[in-house]
Amino acid sequence: MKVDFERAIEEIKRRGSKRVGIQLPDGLRRRTFEIAEEIERRTDAEVIISGNTCFGACDIDLHLLHETDLLVHFAHSPIGEMNKVLFVSVTQEFEIEDLMKEALSILGKRVSVVTTAQHFGVLEKAKKMLEESGRDVIIKKPRRSPNPGHILGCDFSAVAENSDILFIGTGDFHALGISLFTEKDVVVLDPLKNEVRVVNAEKMKRKRYLIVSKCFEAKKFGIIVSSKPYQKRLSLARTLRDKAKKKGLRAEIIYLDTILYETLLNFDADAYVNTACPRFTYDDAELHPKPVITPEEFLVVLGEKKLEEVGVDQM
Ligand code: SF4
Known part of the structure; x- marks a missing residue:
């Protein structure tokens, strides 16, 4: 897991923030102390940790925001501008070659590739492999996020029309949403389970x-x-x-x-x-x-x- 610490530190120093709130999703909370201590060691800021939910970029701890000069929100991409909120990426790098070979065997000529914020790092690699295999690849800019190919549970507009769909990510929630949106099968490349599967929302x-x-x-x-x-x-x-x-x-x-x-x-x-x-x-x-x-x-x-x-x- 790669946390973009440098961006957080740089911005805290640039703004001269004295009291900084940090907000982390559940999956990252095991590293809360490490992150807080790193910020305190490298800046003049006092850190206060949000204990409230952090389900997405929409889930800003407004109470803590009022108590601090800057709120650093980890692991989600912004879906709107907020003056005192800094979004810091956390990405997971993994090898996709073998899984991509499997996905290629079921994908058609035109492929729309989408993913969640944690997996932006592998989007380009997937695109390159698809193009090398002769596929037309579409990585489309969605409505709510500035990042092409970004899927949110509340916005599936990154999925292109008239194409097969490759979703890189974990769990079935996003894939089922895409399938409901498009009424199509979704090829899921799941780095956590290390598998490729096809998800369809008919049962749902x-x-x-x-x-x-x-x-x-x-x-x-x-x-x-x-x-x-x-x-x-x-x-x-x-x-x-x-x-x-x-x-x-x-x-x-x-x-x-x-x-x-x-x-x-x-x-x-x-x-x-x-x-x-x-x-x-x-x-x-x-x-x-x-x-x-x-x-x-x-x-x-x-x-x-x-x-x-x-x-x-x-x-
Ligand atoms: S799906 Fe949308 S509304 Fe729900 S937590 Fe994610 S960003 Fe927020």
């Missing part, structure tokens, strides 16, 4: 149909809004609430920071519409105590859309 789609169908009996809807910057869709939530009320349903907006199943249990809604991070809607959906649906799925419940027309939730 059927599960979504089941969850939405449960909402037809619901009378009370909680419309979830997150206070996190770049996740907040308050005006959408207000529109949905008003539409629901017009249809005679009960609907209220629930505004919170981090969405937890336990928090939702205390409310007396029959179902929830999530306008915050789509990951909460899709991940472990079958474990949700009450159905959680996307804004578009809610339009199906309201009779304004057909289920077959619903795409993946994006911001």
Whole structure:
């Protein structure tokens, strides 16, 4: 794992920051003390560590930001400008040659390559191998990130049309999202499992149909809004609430920071519409105590859309 320390140190010195907050995702927290001590040793700054969630670039610890001159947010790429926030990359280098050979055997002539922030380092290598094998390669700039080929769980616009898709990354969340978005198979090159697999969202789609169908009996809807910057869709939530009320349903907006199943249990809604991070809607959906649906799925419940027309939730 390569942390771009030099960028953090340089920027802290350049700004003359005296109190610096640091924010790290779970996977990097084992190195929190090492990172804090390195900053304190090489600059004049005092470091304060955020203990709050750090799920993505949208998840800025605003409280800590107010207490500090600079907040250094590790491992995510920016999805918007914030004055006192510095995004520092953490990349994982790995050999892709053998896995790429396997992926090449199933990819067609035109290939769209996408990845997450941690794996930007191998994007160029993958592109080169694909081109050497005669493929046309597309690495497209998405809407929310400045980095071509960057996939977020809330933005799949880096995937090019009319192409096969190669996703370099771990887990199935992003690949399933891409498949929902494109209605195609996704070839996953997974450096953690050291394998190439094909992911398709057909099963997930059927599960979504089941969850939405449960909402037809619901009378009370909680419309979830997150206070996190770049996740907040308050005006959408207000529109949905008003539409629901017009249809005679009960609907209220629930505004919170981090969405937890336990928090939702205390409310007396029959179902929830999530306008915050789509990951909460899709991940472990079958474990949700009450159905959680996307804004578009809610339009199906309201009779304004057909289920077959619903795409993946994006911001
Ligand atoms: S909203 Fe969710 S998917 Fe989008 S950047 Fe934030 S954590 Fe990631």
